[in-house]
Amino acid sequence: MDNEFAPWRDQHQHSWLRHGQTGGFTMNGLTAARPQEGAADSSNLSSPTARRVQIQSTWRQPKFVVGCALIVASVVMGALIVGAADDRVMVWSATRDLAAGTVVTSDDLAEVAVAMDQAGRYLSSAQTSVLGRRTSRAIGKDELVAADVDTRLITVPVEPVHAPTDLAHGDRVDVYSSPRDAATAGGSSRLVLTNVLVSQLSTDVDTARGELAVVLDVRADQAAAIVTAARTGVLDLVRVPVGAA
């Protein structure tokens, strides 16, 4: 304790007061410690560090970086998801109304993409063999070209008066068969097939007999019935009005 007060006491003992009347003091009764002087002057004069607001460049801000990462991630993920979902194939669609039996040219068809699960029903655009062939049915503008049903084209002779006079390809007809000699056979006409598509109509075939050669587009399993009817009797073609079932 004595040491602690020593500097202060010494200073006062050497003050001008000392040279006056009284001489030195004793520091009896003093309890307050002299704040450290001198010794701490060099060591304890540092200031607290200033707190400065850091302004980062825009492109270094975490917000900006995270935002960019989010955008990139969402674009990539979106592309992957859409890419995964986009299992589509190219099929043909008609660029104009095509009546049944029309010879298809490249101008009549255009490629369109359809979802994979429906693609089996339509004709893939990879099949260029359709060009130059006749349509088996009417195809509306922008209608997708359906894949071939298993059909057969059968040419049957029809007397001109037993078919509509203005019969043309694309028409639908009911096919009746009558015994060739109705009087001798005594049988009556019967309905062989209904709603059969006329694929082609040819007048220059077998004109000597005065018959029309009509190409009918029928399912494979119906072909036998038509052939039988054509061989065993004469045929009547009765037009089915457009719109009838």
Next chain:
Amino acid sequence: MSSPRPVMLLALGQSGWEAEVIANVVSALPDVDVRRTVGVSDLLAVATAADVRAVVLDANFPRLDASVVAKLADFDVAMFGLAADASELQRLEGLGIETIVPVVSGEVPEAVEQICSHWRHTRTQGPVAQAAAPPANSHLANRRALQRAHHGQLMAVWGPPGAPGRTTIAITLAQLLAQDGADVLLADADTNSAGIGPSLCLEAEGSGLIAACHHAERGSLDDRTLARLARQVDDRFRVLTGISHVSRRSELRAAAMSRVWQVAAGLTDAVVVDIGGCVDDGSLALEADVADFGINSSGHSAAVTALGAADELVAVSSCEPTSVARLLSHLPAISSLAPAARLHVVINRVRAPIVRNQGAADELRRFVATHTRAHEVVLVREDRETVDAAAARGLTPYEHSRKATFVREVATLSRGLQSPLVATA
């Protein structure tokens, strides 16, 4: 009719030995009118009205602060402090009382006798002898010697109204001085619009300047306290932040602010003080004088005291006719407040055409030197790009790019200011 007897005032707090002091003083000084005062208002009123020659102050006297001591010093009153212990001694020192007598119970007669003999001595020897007299005690003498040995340069950076770029110059100057090895304190004494905190993007804290001033007022400001109130920005560069609100500037009283600058100069090698455009030394504030004995601040005390203590005055003007005209119209008043300072004039934001035209630049320099009688005129080229880019990054121009034109040109000023630093080192 005999002339009135000289008055000695006893301003003692609740110390327990007041009565003993009074009795001893009265018996020791029969030819002196010894009066007792009970408060600061009473003390100042008597000191204003009567022929008071000496005041004996006790550290516990109510509301005793540095401003009161400074006011008594203005009246040319001899002041004696009575300190009962070490902390009281330090407090009285901090208030600016030079003669302090230790007193403990049982030794009151001795203490009073020392005061009386010292007073007799100064009265007979006169003020000249007083100045030559041995210092109050060796402790104070040592401290002053220490402060003389390490007296930092005080550089007041002032600019006329109109935002000539004063704060940017002050910050850059402080950083350049720090770069060259000086321990620098940058203080914001712009009491109209403190700008250093925002310029450095400091987080808002209390004002270092006001805290330091309050410590000085209470007598508790020393270099350690000031260091604690300042903020270290980089290795050798500290900041004493300014007031956050204009209304608080009246808290900055002249006597305490003088003490702040004194301690600051003792703490560091260079004190750069940023001073606002309009400075009024309060000489017209007669109402304040009457109301509170002139103690309260005019609002410009921080600037006025800094100018009074300044070793260097840097006047910053923009390179515009209006700014230079304002510089010339304000500068005489500012210079008169800073009688000891060397004047450096900075013409800031000099545009490229003038810089390129050596004749025009020389003429501008000569014109300013002639009209301001500056020790040095420094032209600082316009470098908006650097200053803007630094501001956008929340940095000072120096931190943004040490090689920028602006920083290099302010370095010219820094070198001009440094010569006394180098000389004292």
